[in-house]
Amino acid sequence: MTSITTDYDAARAALTRLIPLALSDTGQARRVANFLMAWWNGPDLGHFEIADLFALDIDVANDISTIIGFLGQSRRGAIYIDSLGFAEEMQDIIAMWRTTAAPTKA
Template sequence: MTAAPFGKAAAGKALDRLIDLARSDTGQARRAANFLLAWWNGEDCGHFPIADLFGVDATIATHITTIIGFLGQHEGAIYPDAFGRKAEMIELVGRWRDFADEDG
């Protein structure tokens, strides 16, 4: 029996691969981080421009669409911390977004 293409296990593997990529320093890494951070908190971390898919290879696009497929099958919000990835997401915010205190 094979795993569902948009099941939680597949989404978790895709999430892990995107996090690993977003920890690197490439154009594809930036696009993966944009996607992950938009999912995490689009209001504060920025949204994911759909045109960013044009700048990633097919494997990375598949990881993104796997997560979107998983999210689309569920009512209500599911975030990366549902996969136990809160610490990794906080790390990516620190790496890719500059939220310096404007008062300090």
């Protein structure tokens, strides 16, 4: 059985791989961007379709799983991507993928 590490360091490492992908122009970029924006502010920026995991490379899907596992294990309550040091990058992702949406979280 494969185990995915879901601690703080693993979550930050996963984000350092996911963010550049979300800012790129590849077939997986939109799906990763949708995941990150759903985490940031799903009601305003849209939701992430779980079935989109099927269209991702396994390493990318594992990075998303790492983030989900980290969020699910937190005893601190809600954790957003900006608290992990990626607010500016999220603004860039939102500007790239949601030109009509306000770039703020709920």
